[in-house]
Amino acid sequence: MNKTIKLSVLRILAVAALVTAPVCLSAQELEFTVHADPVISWMGSNESEYRGEGAKAGFDIGLNVLHFFADNYAISSGLSFLSAGGRQSTDEEHTIVFTNFNEQLDPGTEVRYNIHYLNIPAGIRLQPDQVGYLTYFTDLGFDIRMRIKSTIDVPALDIRHENARNEVYGLNAGWHIGIGIEYELAIDASIVAGLGYAQDFFDITKDLEDASQLDDRSGIRMVKIRLGFKF
Numbered sequence: 001m002n003k004t005i006k007l008s009v010l011r012i013l014a015v016a017a018l019v020t021a022p023v024c025l026s027a028q029e030l031e032f033t034v035h036a037d038p039v040i041s042w043m044g045s046n047e048s049e050y051r052g053e054g055a056k057a058g059f060d061i062g063l064n065v066l067h068f069f070a071d072n073y074a075i076s077s078g079l080s081f082l083s084a085g086g087r088q089s090t091d092e093e094h095t096i097v098f099t100n101f102n103e104q105l106d107p108g109t110e111v112r113y114n115i116h117y118l119n120i121p122a123g124i125r126l127q128p129d130q131v132g133y134l135t136y137f138t139d140l141g142f143d144i145r146m147r148i149k150s151t152i153d154v155p156a157l158d159i160r161h162e163n164a165r166n167e168v169y170g171l172n173a174g175w176h177i178g179i180g181i182e183y184e185l186a187i188d189a190s191i192v193a194g195l196g197y198a199q200d201f202f203d204i205t206k207d208l209e210d211a212s213q214l215d216d217r218s219g220i221r222m223v224k225i226r227l228g229f230k231f
Contacts, residue, residue, distance in 0.1 A: 042221055203216070
């Protein structure tokens with residue numbers, strides 16, 4: 001299992017290197033955006049036995065890099081720290097496997113997932129010509145997420161911030177789409193604001209057969225409010 005994880009990490013890093021290589025080769029065409037985005041995330045499942053219990057507030061902080069290969073088109077990439085998760089329950093009794101102990105949960109017990117990722121986006125940015133001080137843009141692409149930390153809360157049992165490494169996969173991927181606007185300042189920089197949506201491709205929760213857990217695919221969905229400074 002460890003060998004498989006290491007190979008997956010190497011593949012991810014190789015993809016990230018291929019995506020960012022054009023950026024490094026043409027530094028004169030780079031634009032950078034430092035962003036601190038509020039995030040609202042929730043969980044959805046493909047099985048009716050699982051129910052979403054509400055959203056969770058989080059953040060996405062990092063650096064976005066644009067490499068323009070034409071007047072109105074750019075490759076977008078970067079690196080960020082993403083905090084997301086969700087609240088979920090199931091209609092059946094099941095077991096949560098923590099690092100040091102297991103806990104049997106009754107049907108309907110709410111479980112809160114808190115996950116911190118290293119997020120690597122890669123996409124295409126489209127923008128028309130600047131109008132006055134304003135530039136509008138659309139960004140569409142994919143994300144690779146590597147888990148940094150994951151914890152679980154079970155409020156009904158007074159369980160707080162327990163290590164969820166056994167319950168959450170270390171790697172995931174998803175897609176994103178966003179729209180926004182830039183306001184040019186007099187200092188050769190811009191203020192950036194926008195709105196985006198992102199969603200996982202794969203299951204984030206492990207379905208442990210020896211722990212009486214239902215087989216499903218639960219993913220995170222999130223809305224991001226882009227707040228940034230471009231230079």
